[in-house]
Amino acid sequence: MLVRKFGGTSMGSVESLNDVVKIVKSFHGKQVIVVSAMSGVTDTLLAATNAALAGKRSKVKKTLAAMLARHSDAASKSISDKKILADTNAYFERTIAGLSGFLKAIQELGELSIRSKNTIMAVGERLSARMLAGVLSDAGHPSEQLDLEKAIPQKFKKADHDFYVATEKIFDKKVKKITSRKKTPVATGYFGWVPGGMLDSVGRGYSDYCAALIAAGTKADGLEIWTDVSGILTADPRKIKKAKIINKISSEAAAELAHFGAKVIHPQSIHPAIRAKVPVWIKNTFRPRDRGTAIFHEVKNPAQIMTSVTNKKGVTVVNIASFRMLMQYGFLAKIFNVFAKYETPIDVVSTSEVSVSVTVEDNSRLNEIIQELSPVSKISIQAKKAIVCLVGMGIYKRRGVAGEVFATLGRAGISIDQISQGASEINITFVVDEKDADKAVAVLHKKFFENGQR
Ligand code: ADP
Ligand code: ASP
Ligand code: MG
Secondary structure: EEEEOOOOOOOOOOOHHHHHHHHHHHEEEEEEEEOOOOHHHHHHHHHHHHHHHOOOOHHHHHHHHHHHHHHHHHHHHHHHHHHHHHHHHHHHHHHHHHHHHHHHHHHHOOOOHHHHHHHHHHHHHHHHHHHHHHHHHOOOOOEEEOOOOOOOOOOOOOHHHHHHHHHHHHHHHHHHHEEEEEEEEEOOOOOOOOOHEEEEEHOOHHHHHHHHHHHHOOOOOOOOOOOOOOOOEOOOOOOOOOOOOOEEEHHHHHHHHHHHHOOOOOOHHHHHHHOOOOEEEEEEEOOOOOOOEEOOOOOOOOOOOOOOOEEEEEEEEEEEEEEEOOOOHHHHHHHHHHHOHHHOOOEEEOOOEEEEEEEEEEOHHHHHHHHHHHHHEEEEEEEEEEEEEEEEHHHHHHOHHHHHHHHHHHOOOOOEEEEEOOOOOOOEEEEEEHHHHHHHHHHHHHHOOOOOOO
C-alpha cells in the first residue's frame, strides 16, 4: 500500500485537482490519500481567528463567505454527479457555519484556548479532504473522507514518542475501516488532539508529518509527498534559479535540510518513516513523470558529496559567558537544563573556553532564561540572525571544505558569527546576519553546485 500526500498547491485549483485525480487513478494498488488545505486556506483561518479576537465580525463573515465560495466553486467545476455535489456542498456549508459560530464565541470570550485553535485550523483540511473524496468518487474511484481532527483521545499529556506510536496505531485502524469497504481513504493532513496544540507541537506543514504517521502505522510500502517541485533540490528553487534536483538522498541528510529551512518537507516527517522503514519519495503533481527525489534510510557511496544548501531566518543568538571565565564543571549542563526547563530548543551550539553561544528560533521565553542564568553568567543577545547550513553525505571527505566555505563567504563580504562544524558528520552550519542569509546561500550554491564541482 502507498500513502500519498498532496500539498496545498496540489489541492489549490480545479486544474490541480484534476491532476491529483489522474495521479490517484493511475495507481492500481491500495492507497491512502492525505491532503493539506487548499493553498492559502490555513493562513486565512489564522487571519480570521485574529480578526475575531480583534472584534472584527464583518471581516470574519467576509472571509468565511469567500472560503465557502472558493470550495463550492472548485467542487461544482469538478463534480458532475448531482448527489455527490449536493452532499459535498452541504458539508461545506455545515462546516463553515459551525466555524462561524465558533469564531463568534471566541470574539465574545476575547480569548483563544489551544483546543479552540485546533478546531479552527482543522477546518482547512476537513474541507479539502471532503472535496477530494467527492471529486475522486465522481471520477469513478470510490473514496471517503477520513477526518482525523478528533481521532486521538484526549488522555495524552505529552506529545512524546509513546503518544506518536499510539497515534500511528489509531490511524491504522481508521484507515482499515475504510479500505475494508473497498474505498480509498482521503485523510485530513490535520490531526488532533496533539498535546500542546498542533501549531506549537508540530508546526506549519504538519500534513507531511500526518502522512508519515499514517505510513508508519499502516506499514506502507512507500510514502509519496506530492508537491509543486520535482523533488528536493540543491537549494530552494524559488531563490536559486540554477538549483538542481537531487535523485537520491539519505534520510539523515533530508532531515537535516528540512530542519535548517528547506520547507519542502516537514522536518519531523522523516522520523516515523525511518522508524517503520518506509521509503519516501518527493514528487511533482504538475510533472508526475519526473523521477523526483527518493529518500532512503541508507545511501551507500552517494554520487554527490554535497547535497544542498539552505537557510533559516528569524534566529536569535544567545551568548553566555561564565563569570569565572572558565568552563567550570557543570556550567554547560546548567545552561542546557535551563533551556530545556523553558522548553526552548537550541539549534546551533558553539563553545570557547570562556563562553557558549547558542541559537534559538523561539525567543518567547528568553527573558525567563536570562533571569535564571544571570546569577552565574553574563549574557548578550543578537537578534535578526540566520542559520546557513550546507549538507552533504560525506561532506568531510572533501578535504578543506570548511576553508572553502569560509573563503567563499569572505570574498562575498559576509561575516560569520558562529560555526558549528562536525556536530553532525553531514553538515556545516554557521550563523550570519539575516540580511546576508540569501546571499550566503547564493554564493555557496555557485561555488559547490554550479561548476560541476560536486
Ligand atoms: P506543499 O504545499 O506541497 O506542502 P510547500 O510549499 O510546503 O509545498 O513546499 C514546497 C516548496 O518548498 C517549494 O515550492 C520550494 O519553494 C520550497 N523549498 C525550499 N527549499 C527547497 C529545496 N531544497 N528543494 C525543494 N524545494 C524547496
Ligand atoms: N495547511 C497546513 C499549513 O499550511 C498544513 C500543510 O500544508 O502541511 O501549514
Ligand atoms: Mg508543505
